[in-house]
Amino acid sequence: MSRNEIRIAGTGGQGVVTAGRILAEAAILSGGEATHSQVYGPQSRGGASRSDVVIATEPIGFPLADNIDLLIILSAAAYAKYVPDFDPDGQLIIDSRCAPESMNGDAARFAVVDTARAISGGHLVTGVVALGVLQAHTGVVDADVLERAVAARVPTQHRKMNLDALCAGMQLAGG
């Protein structure tokens, strides 16, 4: 039985929660089991935001993240909050603006935020760019399934922008 715990951490407004839902839905489309949890707070925009996804091949016992395997950091605040305690054996993906210069280790750095800004003019598709990076970098879900999950979840009028964002993310990670 395999269990994969993925945390996407950033700022409200980056689409972190939606990205987590899409990832979990892609896992289900692939025939697996998934859970998705998020942090609820009074702020819809601007506060810390976090999305945890558990993907497994069999029914999931404990539905929350208990030991993160893969951490995606999309804000400096998220870096400060989650990276210091992160399991050294885990996989780390960091937006290149968020990692301090002094940082050691073998974290994968990608220009997620800048790419999202280039596509949307803002932060809205940051989470989806991160999903593209995640896919190409780890192969945790197949690219075509992830694309279907994105198309099914986002509003019709934003579908093209989100698919562009996903594609750009994959390209960032060499996909």
Place this chain on the structure above:
Amino acid sequence: MSDVQLIQGNEACVRGALAVGCRFYAGYPITPSSEIAEQMVRLLPGIGGVFIQMEDEIASLASIIGASIAGTKAMTATSGPGFSLMQEHIGFATMAEVPCVIVNVMRGGPSTGLPTSPSQGDVMQARWGTHGDHPAIVLAPSSVGEVFDATVRAFNLSERFRTPVIVLYDEIVGHTRESVALPDSVEIVDRIQPNSDGSEFWPKRAAADGVPPMSAFGDGHRFHITGLTHGERGFPTNDPQVAEALITRLHRKVEAHAEEIIEVEVFMMDDAETAIFAYGIVGRSAREAVLRARADGVKVGLIRPLTLWPFPYAQVAEAAKQVDTLVVAEMNLGQLIGEVERAAVGQAEIVGYLRVDGEPITPTALLNVVASVSGGQA
């Protein structure tokens, strides 16, 4: 079964309610239950149902009691502060014997507390929150799928016993999305109607099982409903014998059917030397901890009640006879642990693992507790 979907516990609650025939929802916004109202308002009108956002939780429960008296299956949902306001009408519905379902998605308390964090702090309030001696039926699902089942069951038990039923789960179960395939149809129980033989309807004359048949306003029986102590005809009285008969019947109709109401998951208990007693989201952690401990050869099992009230005294007593230690894990400062002690009557050592910081009890934490009480083998 429907296709596998990724949905929240609160959404599964709505699906269960609609599947079992709920056609009236009244509520007041409160985190972390508001998704239930937001789903209800989208789905109810299309299937002949009615939705209303009331001025507060007192009115919400009053209005679903009114709808139920009109013959419609009805529910409301809330969280701790609203649940406190609902106690008045939980008592009324119990006394007047009006079927209805109340969902409490627990958050940290007391008072406004931790609005977005999980808790199991309302377990005793769900049992004893309203004044006076009264029975209670409280169900505690631990997953999205179980929320669906518990909501269906809550309506069925409510109709079966003419009493309010509470579905109690925490913020994590309410908000976490899980992959689940929901059934297309469910068992539906409806309240027993009185004979239409022309005789006068006495709304509180019970059948042998203690449950009186129930007519609806508008169906041709003109009768009286009151929260005052009353006789079989439904009218107020101070007669001591009538008062005692009513209160004991209200209890008996639930307690005498405890076996029908109580559901407990007993997991890996056959050779267990240690047992974890946990419910709701903590039950999920405990099950995971049991599996991990077993992988290390530790003989530990799980007692997970899906019904909190009536409390499963017999099942806990049986487990207590078998094991050396019963670990009770709750997200409160010790509420059901007292009932476990009453059931165990000294036959096992009872160890509490209690947490009130708004964070969940994790499998790893319980694994450590099991290791320490079972001599460090894990």
Place this chain on the structure above:
Amino acid sequence: MTDINTYLREWTMPHVLCPGCAHGIVLRSFLEAVDQLQLDPDKLAMVAGIGCSSRLIGHVDFCTLHGTHGRAPAFATGLKLARPELNVVVLTGDGDALAIGGNHMIHAARRNIDITVLMLSNAIYGMTGGQSAPTTPEGAVASTTPAGNTEPMFDSCKLLIGAGASFVARVFAANPLEMTKVMADGITHPGFSFIEVISDCPEYFGRYNNIGGGANMLSWMTVQDEGVAGPLSAKRFVNHVPITVLSPALATGVLEREVRPVFSGIREG
């Protein structure tokens, strides 16, 4: 015309009211309105809260729901939305409707749900032993205002008009024919109807304020001008009562009548 007694559950008699209490006159006027309108008793639901007036519903042979203190409009809302063919009448008192139940009352009015509220106002809490109410005039003595009430009173009709009730009226228990007419009017009005009935409480209000018995208390109600009542003040109750603070004059008759959309919940169609 039906024998009015056929609307009663005669076996529940004797009733709970004190000698001299005018609530019985009010009930009679209501039953006359029911009879005039030929309402189907099987489809007539009466919802009450807690208090002397609320207890009256036990005596009438309709579908009767005796709920909790102040919450009758909320019970009635669920009943009406779930079963729109029912005629729903709330019977309440001034403390029930305006103090503990004030919030429910104004929101039911705001929604314009199609129910009728009869508020029997006797300016005191009778059932609990004569405590002051939101309708107790300034200066009046109650068991919790032994030196005279120092709080201003509600003008319930102004409150309900402000809240959006589409039919608002005030009548006097001393005027039974007028009561029946206005009640029939309120019941047939589509939307939320609020009728304040000025009744009396000789046992507490009358006794505490040296006004005398029921007959004396009713006599002041007859002192009224066209359309505008004599002020609900101690001086108009009877002569020479020891209350000096006047309360504002209260208008009588139908004070608001407006046809606007009736609320039926969020439902299809």
